[in-house]
Amino acid sequence: MIKAESLCRQYGNQFAVQNLSFEVKRGEVMGLLGPNGAGKSTTMKMLTCFLPPSSGDALIDGLSLSQSIEVRRLVGYLPEHAPSYHDLDVEAYLQFTGKMHGLSQATRQDKIAEMSRTCGLEQVMFRRIEELSKGYRQRVGLAASMLHDPQCLILDEPTTGLDPNQIIEIRHLIRHLGEHKTVLLSSHILPEVEAVCDRMMIIDKGELQAYGTSAELSKQAQAGARLHTKIQGESSKVLARLKAELPELEVIAESTLEGGLLQCELYHPDVSCVLAEKLFHAAVAETSVLLEIRQEQASLEDVFRELTGGKS
């Protein structure tokens, strides 16, 4: 649905986005992650034809960005901070958006009714946008961006500045929309992307750093196998036996708990060394008991920090 091919955008001599290529499939929710100033907004502005790319191109449903009027019909866009006309009431604002998209009066009425229901705006239809809370304004922005029934939604940080309840509501809304539309959303809040998106990409300094599902990204970031365990019984013998089998094994943290229980964290540089299985066999051989055994996974946060130089 969205296919970017080496998109570049320069401001003066500085590259805001450099050689960015990615693809978002139809009906997918894709997260665009990156620290502030990484080029997320610039990427979105290019995809919505607000800023022309300095070089490269993107195809939206097969249409090049140079066919900007056609592309804009396919795309619904919610800019950062959800700008809207504060002096208008919600209904007038949605009417205006519908007219700008060339919807006929009947379609407009239907769509406004439908969107106000989807986004929960029925209560505030005749209130001025100025008087609404930030969460409602965000919803108004979302409703306006979907009024012309776009196939593709581009949302720039849709949950910034909202309280936790509002964030959850907007997330639900986006998930619900993602069932029917292609969504590209940017954020620097990791749990949000993890909760909402099917796949994500991480960009930093305008360049693509990683691309995939949350599990794939975690795997990418993890260099080696890490295991957390609690051993009861002959724990030192168990570890000695395991070390004999895996000479590169390291014990990162070790502490003795009540009742002679040893809690430790093991690390081996080779992910495919089946550390957990070998630990189990070693414990059985020494007639010890493993009370806990847990594979440590790199969290999305670790991936993000690693790829963006710990700037998060």
Place this chain on the structure above:
Amino acid sequence: MSVMIALCQKEWRISLDTPQGYVVSIAFLLVSGFFFGSSLFLNGQADMRHWFSILPLLFIFFIPAMSMRLLADELHDGTYELLATMPTRTIDIVLGKYLSLLGHITFLLVLTLTYPLTLSLLGDLDMGLVMAAYLAAWLLAAMFAAACLYASSLTSHAMIAYIVGLMLLLAMFLLTQLAPTLSVYLQDMIALFGPINHYHNMLRGVVSLADVMLFIALIAMFLSLSWFELERRRWR
């Protein structure tokens, strides 16, 4: 076309829903009424020559106030990003904004038609002359509006847009005032291209194609500049 109408309606809706539109309109009508009344009662003359000669000055102060927020506010609030990502061309945005402003000014000028109507009841008024003068005033206002819209496209602060617009219009006005002190060549140039000079030509009751064309050319120039300025923002 539907885009321009939608934009016009939105601007008028904002003007009607907020005090900004009313304040400027009422102030304009009060001040213009004062000048009309003063010439009528002080001089005891039932003609509008005095009022029409003052009118450019009123425009110079009031048109920048009517136009200042048109593009500057959109740029400031980020709503321009919404407009520019709707399926519209930049020129449609400029024309829509311009038409809304022109509509506002036309409405105010139509309200001042009560002055010649009052005068025609009191004395013998040359209606042909007054109509030519109204056409001149409308063209001048339309030209000033285009210049002020351009001023509004230059900045994202409405106040700065007002000052820039005011300066632009004052420059045009003062150039005509200063003309007698300049060299003959410059005087000729100002007579040829000065909008105020052409306005005064038309006040005599003669509507020549040259006068009308000058206003239209200047309007086209300022609208093109506004379009260019908005496009330039996307490229820098």
